[in-house]
Amino acid sequence: MSLSAFHRLLLALCWLPLAALADGSLSAEREQELETLLYQDCGSCHGMTLRGGLGPPLPRSRMNAFDRDGLAALILHGVPGTAMPSWAGLLSEQEARWLADHLQHDTPLDE
Template identity: 80%
Template sequence: MLPLTLRFSLLALSCMLPLAALAETPLSTERVTELETLLYQDCGSCHGMTLRGGLGPALPESRMNAYSRDGLAALILDGVKGTAMPGWDGLLTEQEARWIADHLQNDNPLDE
């Protein structure tokens, strides 16, 4: 039988393995450029090319930070029922939606 300390160490390591599998691979520079284009072109077709509003509301950081990053990513992926906001889950991964959410919350060029 293994010593108690070794058993606890192995148990701790086995608990950490699923966390390591969840770590996201960074997006490529090319994909980030594509996501920025999608945000300002496709999302901008409703929210305005500068995100100041249009058919859809303006997307200032203050409004985007009312959501958690994961909550905003879910909104991006699932859309908003009963509105013109479509879900983008067929075109974006969860990681990409989180990148857009993070960008809107932290690197948003829209000044209020």
């Protein structure tokens, strides 16, 4: 029996250590896990280098058209009527904000 990518991700996330530190920041380990999630799981639609695929490319210029909280909300709640799913069951608001910040400042794609 083969597990779908979604089910493998769900199982992996169930085994993750608590991600938030006492000061509310994310651990370096969790930040690395989120970056891996971005390039592997988000990359399955947006392309492994975020240059597009089933979903659109995610260059910094496009990501900066949103404010960080708006982009985090898009990550958490998805886009109805499209293939963009809600990640709210798998990510916290803090983690979605970290991903949004990463997309706006740290991705290698700048078009």
